């Protein structure tokens with residue numbers, strides 16, 4: 066059996082390792098689209114802070130790991146897939162035949178459509194190569210203007226400030242991390258960042274970028290400009306799908322997969338940031354671009370490829386974010402549902418906030434700032450869809466009793 070995996074991020078690597086365990090005799094080829102050993106993007110913030118070196122970002126630290134497992138690494142990018150002929154075109158007239166194929170190509174930074182976005186000094190923060198470029202330019206006093214304050218925009222701030230840069234963040238909407246936080250939580254995070262010396266301009270979107278001497282000028286409109294040595298563009302991500310044109314593989318926002326993570330073409334699977342699967346709570350289709358999801362999907366897809374049926378139970382939306390040392394998290398349907406109830410507790414001076422969302426006597430979503438000790442209990446209650454019974458009313462009165470509520474609900478469910 067010839068297994069080909071396109072993409073050597075966490076989904077691809079875990080899939081290759083799972084395949085080797087499940088199918089000792091198979092041929093396994095892992096296509097690496099960047100000229101790097103397989104690495105984890107999640108480690109980049111630690112690299113920016115100088116807490117790890119590049120080797121610390123590698124998914125497996127032993128250089129012989131892949132040879133030992135007889136996983137063949139091929140440095141090339143997939144250009145197209147011939148699903149009828151079962152082969153991946155990797156350019157230069159080369160193609161890789163397969164019996165089972167996994168697409169684990171992840172996502173790439175979304176591109177802002179403004180004049181000047183191709184100028185030198187404009188930088189994304191997604192790959193190891195991006196991180197190298199940032200480290201090379203981020204010196205004490207370097208003016209960095211960062212467009213975007215989503216998950217990645219927030220998690221990299223600490224690394225930037227640790228290098229002594231002068232940091233200004235532009236936020237198109239009225240609030241930071243608005244895809245995972247309600248306005249109260251977002252305002253706390255903003256105030257925390259401002260107290261640490263970050264300038265934040267909300268409802269601000271550049272009109273264009275131009276060269277000004279050796280630096281960039283960011284045009285904010287109405288005569289307002291900002292100088293920038295580096296313009297960091299972190300405005301979200303899009304799944305890597307370009308090479309699928311003509312393959313017959315069905316695409317929505319990402320690659321559509323079933324509960325076995327198989328695509329619309331038999332024998333072709335997808336996992337990780339690129340796959341559009343279902344949410345375990347709502348049953349709705351969605352992308353869920355977080356590493357734990359990628360790892361689990363890589364494992365499940367590989368078992369199916371090896372002929373061992375396994376079902377993905379659906380992805381669970383949760384994010385834990387550290388912004389300049391402030392831990393925040395969001396879970397499930399944190400925006401609430403119609404007819405649902407909510408409870409919250411806010412301690413502004415101490416940057417602590419907890420918001421709970423209920424549907425009947427089930428907790429269905431939450432936002433937390435500064436309450437990192439509750440992360441496990443919140444996840445357990447929401448993902449486990451545990452009934453709270455009498456604990457629901459107690460939580461409406463005292464949301465911070467979440468750990469006791471979880472222990473009681475988990476005990477009743479057992």
Ligand SMILES: Cc1cc2nc3c(=O)[nH]c(=O)nc-3n(C[C@H](O)[C@H](O)[C@H](O)COP(=O)(O)OP(=O)(O)OC[C@H]3O[C@@H](n4cnc5c(N)ncnc54)[C@H](O)[C@@H]3O)c2cc1C
Pocket residue numbers: 071072073074075076077096097098099105106107108109110141142143144169170171172190191192217220221305308336337338339354355356357359
């Ligand atoms: C700075 C940063 C911090 C993050 N922090 C967190 C965090 O704290 N928690 C969390 O859960 N997630 C975090 N993430 C997100 C997390 O890294 C992704 O969800 C995860 O990497 C997804 O894994 P993946 O294997 O699906 O895709 P990727 O890791 O993106 O891997 C995809 C691989 O496919 C390759 N590829 C793409 N196209 C082709 C092609 N045509 N041919 C061959 N190869 C190709 C790419 O080069 C890459 O190697 C962070 C991301 C960044 C950038």
